Amino acid sequence: MGQIGFYINQSICQGCKACSVACKDKNNTEVGINFRRVYTKEEGAYIQQPNGGIVHNVKSYYFSIACNHCEQPACLKSCPTGAIVKREEDGVVTIDQEICAGAQLCVSACPYGGPQYNNETFKSNKCNFCIDLQEKGEDPVCVATCPLGAIEFGAIEELRNKYGKIRQIKGMPSPSITKPNIVITPHRDAKLV
Amino acid sequence: MSILVNWLESMHKEIIVTSKCVRERNRKSTCGFCLEKCEHEAIIVKRNTLFIDTSKCTMCAECIVACPLSAIEGIVNNRVFDNGSLVFDSNYVPTIKELLIYKKRGMTSIQAPQPLSKNWKTVLIESNSQLQLLDESPFVVIEKVRDEVLSRRALFGSLQKEGKQLAKKMAPASWKMEKDDWKITKYYPYYQFYTVRLNIEKCTLCQACFTLCPENLFHIKDSKLMIENEKCVNCTSCTDVCPENALEIVPEIKRKSEDKRNIHQKACKNCGHTFYTFDVETEKCHICMNRDPDWLSPY
Numbered sequence: 173m174g175q176i177g178f179y180i181n182q183s184i185c186q187g188c189k190a191c192s193v194a195c196k197d198k199n200n201t202e203v204g205i206n207f208r209r210v211y212t213k214e215e216g217a218y219i220q221q222p223n224g225g226i227v228h229n230v231k232s233y234y235f236s237i238a239c240n241h242c243e244q245p246a247c248l249k250s251c252p253t254g255a256i257v258k259r260e261e262d263g264v265v266t267i268d269q270e271i272c273a274g275a276q277l278c279v280s281a282c283p284y285g286g287p288q289y290n291n292e293t294f295k296s297n298k299c300n301f302c303i304d305l306q307e308k309g310e311d312p313v314c315v316a317t318c319p320l321g322a323i324e325f326g327a328i329e330e331l332r333n334k335y336g337k338i339r340q341i342k343g344m345p346s347p348s349i350t351k352p353n354i355v356i357t358p359h360r361d362a363k364l365v
Numbered sequence: 366m367s368i369l370v371n372w373l374e375s376m377h378k379e380i381i382v383t384s385k386c387v388r389e390r391n392r393k394s395t396c397g398f399c400l401e402k403c404e405h406e407a408i409i410v411k412r413n414t415l416f417i418d419t420s421k422c423t424m425c426a427e428c429i430v431a432c433p434l435s436a437i438e439g440i441v442n443n444r445v446f447d448n449g450s451l452v453f454d455s456n457y458v459p460t461i462k463e464l465l466i467y468k469k470r471g472m473t474s475i476q477a478p479q480p481l482s483k484n485w486k487t488v489l490i491e492s493n494s495q496l497q498l499l500d501e502s503p504f505v506v507i508e509k510v511r512d513e514v515l516s517r518r519a520l521f522g523s524l525q526k527e528g529k530q531l532a533k534k535m536a537p538a539s540w541k542m543e544k545d546d547w548k549i550t551k552y553y554p555y556y557q558f559y560t561v562r563l564n565i566e567k568c569t570l571c572q573a574c575f576t577l578c579p580e581n582l583f584h585i586k587d588s589k590l591m592i593e594n595e596k597c598v599n600c601t602s603c604t605d606v607c608p609e610n611a612l613e614i615v616p617e618i619k620r621k622s623e624d625k626r627n628i629h630q631k632a633c634k635n636c637g638h639t640f641y642t643f644d645v646e647t648e649k650c651h652i653c654m655n656r657d658p659d660w661l662s663p664y
Contacts, residue, residue: 204664211661237661252573252606254392254413271392275573277608280655285663294576345660 175243175263176301177328177353178315179335180236182362185322187212187234194317195238198302205288207299208238208314213343213362231361235341236323238314239286239299240352241265247278247287247298263328263353264301272296283345284352301325331355340364380422380429380439382408382415387434387602389414391577396601399428399437430463433598434579435547446472450507453477458484462549464492464504469552474505481506498618499556550580550598557621559597559614563590567611569651570628570641574603574612585641590628595621636664 187210195201195208216230241258245265248256255271256278258264267278267287274294278287287298302312310316315323324331335355339347341362358364388394392413399415400408407421408428417428426441444459445452449471451459464472475481475489493503545551549558561582570590575583580596582603597614604612628641633650635658640650652663 209661250608252393252608253390253577271390273391273573273577273606275571275606275608276652277571277573279663280652282663283657283660285661288663343661345657 173262173327175241175328175353176325177241177331177355178238179324179326179331179355179357181320181322181324181335181357182233182235182341182359183357184320185210185234185236185359186320188319189236190317190319191236191314191323194313195299198305198313199297201288201297202290202292205290205297207286207288207297208236209285210234210236211343233359233362235343235359235362236314237284237354239265239301240284240339240350240354241301242353243351244349246281246283246350250277250281251275252277259303262301262303264303265298266300266303267295267297269295269297283349328353328355378439379419380417380424380426380437382417383436383438385434385436385579386415386432387436387579387600387605390579391602391605394602394605396433396605398431398433402427402431425457427457430460430547432547433549433600435545447476450474450476453481453485455482459488461488461492461495462547464488465495465499465549466547466552468496468501468504472504473502474507476507476509479506479508495618499553548598550596554595555621556618557595557597558616558618559599560594560617561592561597561603561624562613562615563592563624563626564611564613565626565643567609568643569609569611569654570643571608571651572641573606573608577602577606585628588628588630590626590641592624593621594624636662638664 189210192206192208192210196206199207201207212232212234214230214232216228218226218228218230220226241264245256245258248258248265252275253271253273255268255273257266257268259266272295274289274296276289276296278296279289287296289296305312312325315325332355335357338356338358339352339354341356341358342364343362387396394413400410404427405421405423407418407423409416409418424439426439426443429437429439429441443454443457445454451467451472451474453475475485477485481489489504489506496503572583579600579602580598582593582596584591584593599614599616601614604614626643628643629645630639630641631647632639633653634648635653636650638650
């Protein structure tokens, strides 16, 4: 199959966070641990015009992100125990819970905030692309849940052919760090100029 | 018939690497005491975990003795004892750790023809100097245990003893193995063999060593970081995992001493999570400290 990745149609995301909640439900994660997160970005203000009128240049948008199963995962390189592996068949990056020692170096290494630390089990974990569901022929739970159909997944090459090559929007770190396998259709206010 | 066969089978046991091996817990572990000792290249490294190649293994049991964590299971049966005396054998050289363990199991001397072979002598001298540090009497070299003329009482006594030894030899292999048999710290609970030196200039208190140390040396209690040096067996788990290279294991035999250091609990200015620090001035936790503030937050 080759490397797989997510496609996020950010231009239609309404910020309902159903993807995040579904992910929590599926992975049964504690409060504060979110393998998929929805970020809210706001900028701009209301401006008093010289003629007395008030106009605004407020821009806001939501952005859903999990793990990008990167080409050069920073987490994998940082892991002191070798618990993080990138699967050969589909490039999915997983953390072996048996081996993870909870050093949290992956948490500080990932520019996207993917790995999440559980301070009760003393281990970090992250999105595993719902490989268990995929093996059964089902979609990852965030993809299946999104009421707007804004999240898709598949072979990254196919997604890039279909939706373009954008993998960075405003407020996102440079893709040169880890080469993320993600394709985004940005919100009109989130496009990088 | 089958009972006898089962019995005979039970007396033999292949040497295996158990899950206590540090390489099971750390895929980047550099511990390799058994690899160094094995002269037959019978220990295979696969994805950094260890397996024993039974076709090459000669059951010499050197690896069992060498493992600091006693993580290799099997019977060491080429060591011969006679009345608390280890009988010299040119086929192997005991290790210092091994002799120190035999000391606590009741060994007092080495039975060998004079002069003692060079390799054995070096080990003996070093063991004796370590025994001195442990406040134990040194081993002596003797020619042979004298065959005494036995009195009636002693004869029955010796029969009983030999009977016991025979029973021990005939027992299934699994009965003969005890947990942590080759862990030196089990035998000298009031002494420490290693000191774990912590460089507080480098340490970020990420606590990776806390979870990885199989002997649970590291603790945080009442705003103090404690290192129980007497538990250290030099498995190198902590030095392997430390991202800051802040730890060093130094061989040093002395009465046990606990290393206590004052630490402070604070809330991170950036993420709000509580964290520990040596320096009361520190404002950010070790995760936020190493992250670019422009990156997406994991919280």
